Amino acid sequence: MWRLLIASTGLAIVLAASPAPAQAPDAAGNPPKPPASAAPPEDGQWTQPAKNWANTRFSGLDEINSGNVGKLQVAFTFSTGVNRGQESAPLMVGTTLYVLSPYPNILYALDLTKPGAPLKWKYEPKPEAASQGVACCDVVNRGPTFADGRIHFVTLDGNVVGVDAETGKELWKTKVGDINKGETLTMAPLVARGKVFVGNSGGEYGVRGWVQALDAASGKSLWTAFNTGPDADVKIGPDFKPFYDQDKGKDLGVSTWPPDAWKQGGGTVWGWLAYDPDLNLLYHGTGNPGPWNHDLRQGDNKWTAGIFARDPDSGAARWFYQWSPHDLYDWDGINEQILLDMTWKGQPRKVLVRPERNGYVYLMDRTTGEVLYANPFHVMTATKGVDLKTGRLQYVPEKAPETGKVVRDVCPTAPGAKDWNPSAYSERTGYLYIPHVNLCMDWETTEVNYIAGTPYVGAEVRMKPGPGGHRGAFTAWDVRQGKAAWTIKETFPVWSGALATAGNVVFYGTMEGWFKAVDATTGAVLWQFKTGSGIIGQPTTFKGPDGHQYVAILSGVGGWAGAIVAGDLDPRDGTAAKGFVNAMRDLKDATTKGGTLHVFRLP
């Protein structure tokens, strides 16, 4: 059937054979490197989920390497006490390991100087229980971050906190989200220039998306920039210089919507932020426009499903690019952007590379917002590519949903080719390691009413495995070549983050519970360990007080993909969990709920 479909639409499938022979990173020179200002030299710690402002998730540690990783063994484990999806990244600062649970967002500090890493303290913010009802896709949290002696994180019920990293004492707590409007907070904050940058979740509840800067010392809100509405609210002023004409004009955040629809238009900020100290620019994506029923929001729906570069001090927008204008399929634009410096067509360029939910890896000039390439890493039936002259994504008209009609075999799906779970970039291989899915879907747009504090979706979705039948994949993407080097197929969607190390090893987890180490050059599996529950967390690595390298991962299935297990959903309803259950009916046979930190080391 797939062959027929592909032949009839004349679309190319881009799926690399796996695993391919090793390939020299680049004959023309060294692999691209992150700017030193955004990715300082290795210090053996892991202080923010993405490792650094450049979002590389690359550690310079190499005690654990491709030669000895096969001997990796458990050093200790720790239960988070919460049986929901564990998407958080364990942090290591000084001699302490910090672990944050999903709702109720308990922060644990473990003492690495003592055998078994006993609990130093825990901090319980006690978020409102009702907030669980407006969390679209499990009650997850994507991690805490450390800066200047404080741990910062968000709580599901809309608070941002600053906690003393030594004592666990709450220094400040600021409420920025309102659950009665459908707002929750799930993202990992980014701290830079003495400010904590956070954004809201709730694109499925008709919220209005924003990003906000808080003073890291006091918690006082400094500025808020909305991602829909008038230019003044979006902080678009004279310094705003988007690269493409489609993003130029006055108050596009109002005029690209039906009257007042921007007030419930989404454009949330629940993913990854990056910061370039040299350019002094903060980068953040914007979530899907709401509701999913696109008939209710004709127009380009600025500034949703795109990326902003902003002045971190004032919030002023510098440029914007829209991945998916008038998004049809819930393609949030919140994925990670990895900041790199490289030579492109003979010219040195400051770029960002971004594996996007719509299925393309984008290479962009991060000074201007110009797209250098946009190449697919997933099977495509819904779009035909990106026009590099206009910057515009080319949709396939036959796959456009309309109210009351079912469109079939739309690829990628609502969670996209790749959802929130972050990739890692190795400056040794020049590869971006992308954990992703291989899914397609049927979609029916339905009527929907806006009622504050309840979902605002308007679609019935049924996901299914993509061509090949495997539902997940782990792809090494050659950033310079703009194509996949190798791909590992996985039974279930790969919903965990990735970690790359100077030991030429890459780590990721599967939803069955396997924690895997693969060769960074070839993709050969070197080691794997079966944890107690499916893995959707972010692996990190650090040098312990004993001078040895450790690797940490939270196991505990859940999230959107694992909602069938975490939320005890009924597999007979394919539209459960917004259609993800249809593709995950057998997950209950493969894993159960859990919530355990696993830390590994060499014997």
Add this chain to the structure above:
Amino acid sequence: MSSGCRERRARCPRGLPSRVFGPAALLFLGLAACEREDREYRPNPVATETEERIAMTSLTAGPTTPEIYTTGKGKDFEQNAYHVSQGQKYFAWFNCNGCHANGGGDSGPALMDDTWIYGGAIENIVATIREGRPNGMPSFRGRIPDDQIWEIAAYIRSMGGNLPKDVAPSRRDDLHARPSENRLPAVEPKPGGSTPPAATQPQ
């Protein structure tokens, strides 16, 4: 109400299977079908609420079961196809499907399975919709007219196959999400289930 029933009686037997013979059987089934489609012309206004006394546990202080008093309204609604079909419509209109999908669940629990945290009787479901529940169920008191809450609750009862097959909805025209309500085997509602997450204090 009885005059409404008389008016509709002539049309009721239309959906009867052709293998049913005999005037007595016809009359009997005709009456049953009529009750099944019976409807109130003046439903209760928004402000009024039925006074059901429910329990959320099978345990009581004393050797017996908890004392429960119901008005009987639930039974009327559960045996009425019109109410159930209205409930199916309101289930989407009030965004119940946003959290519970087509019964399989999402951010809210599944409604087609046998696990009922706050009780699976129609009176319990009405109370849950009206009052809300602490772990994320919003309160709809004052937002949905009382009779429409009962209709939604009656439809929810059909999701687990707990209503008569001639009352429960059949296949919809939309994307096939799940076996239709009238095709599912009945599952006896069991009280219990954990309010997520298991680690926190019970709410």
